[in-house]
Amino acid sequence: MSDVGGEQLARPGTQVNSGPGAPELPKKLTARSWIVSDAESGDILAAHNAHWKLAPASTLKMLFADTLLPKFKKTQEHKATRAELARVQPGSSMVGIKEGLTYTVHDLWLGVFLKSGNDAVHVLTEMNGGKAKTVADMQAKAEELGAADTVVKEPDGYDAKGQTSSAYDLTLFAREGMKDEDFREYASTPTAKFPGEKKKGKRKTFEIQNTNRLLTGDYDIDVYKGIAGIKNGNTTEAGSTFTGVAERDGKVLLVTMMNPKGGHNEVYRETAKLFDWGFKATGTVQPVGKLVPPKSSREDAKAPGTAEGNQAGGAKGASDSEDSGKAGRDGGGMVTALSITAGSLAVIALLAMLVKRKWPRADIARRGRPAGAIEQQAGHEGEPEDKGDGNAEGSVDALGGDRGEIPAEKKLE
DSSP: OOTTTTTGGSSSHHHHHHHTTTTOOOOOOOEEEEEEEETHHHHHHHHEEETBBBOOOOGHHHHHHHHHHGGGGOOOOEOOOOHHTTOOOTTOOOOOOOOOOOEEHHHHHHHHHHOOOOHHHHHHHHHTTTTTHHHHHHHHHHHHHHHHBBBOOOTOOEEEEETTTHHHHHHHHHHTTSSHHHHHHHTTTEEEEEEEETTTTTEEEEEESSSSSHHBBBTTTOTTTEEEEEEEHHHHOOOOOEEEEEEEETEEEEEEEESSSSSSTTTHHHHHHHHHHHHTTTTTTTTTTTTOOOHHHHHOOOHTTTTHHHHHHHHHTHHHHHHHHHHHHTTTSOOBBBBBOOHHHHHHHHHHHHHHOOOOOOGGSSSSOOOOOOOOSSSSSSSSOOTTOOOOOOOOOOTTTSSSSSTTTOOOO
């Protein structure tokens, strides 16, 4: 595994540096890979196979949003075409976009975040110039963020040969996304009205509910106190994946979980356990690694006139040679737990400011279901529910849960 973010992250198995009074990690965690990190400082409090390259499922939509959200105004309108919707893969989770109907960009992003709608992803992809361009844009964004484990093949995260990410990279995508106000809004929205078809000259709407069960709850799991998003996924190859962010007593944590062995909602139960541990462990553990800042921030920190840039120039190339070696080894001047660059401090300060000023606080996460949350996810108003060929994320039964096991032959999302 890669050592981006720290040498300890390249080691297999569970990594934690416990100090006096530190709580024990939760027992019986079954996920193949996970990370608990401080969203503001970037400290990784504990990790398990942090850089293991695995299929990401719809958590890859975080990178899709990081890449495309800045490109379109929320009020921009687009009429969905047959060609756009025909490219949606079988078994995909869908929000219910219809050919010939017009949607705002805001509508489309609600479909991406709440229902993990591959139909919405495909429409936005075509608006961006098509699949090839969007994949290239996403790959470039991943490189800018230091996400060296990520190979993009499908913008929506649908299973594809060679498509990978890691718990470390997914956490980078989430942290980058939370700098954006629109990303935070969509990621923390429990329910929303989505435009349907016209009936008697008036456009109807139907309600959609976020498939993040720590945000909306389910018949066998409560809303997590302080949860503020972000994104879940589930495919045949990836199993269940999830990256969540939660705030408690001024502390903001990110948890990424990939492919636990348990059944229904296990990914959320194990995530909640790690959140609980992380909030208790703060101040009692030493970081096992660091979330690297974007390359642009590291380059800005080394520019002439900055403390780091002046130091590098005064060393007459010696520091540059050392930094160059680190860049090759760590994906571009990584920030270790013992050495924080000026660039990383700037990123951390910016994120902290955004989090503290505009963070969707714990009042969005109430016990039980959000007011108005629907029990049975339906298609357009008055139409039967789309069965979706075993859709694991976008489909729920009358109790609000998934429809059981994923058919082995199906690729979802």
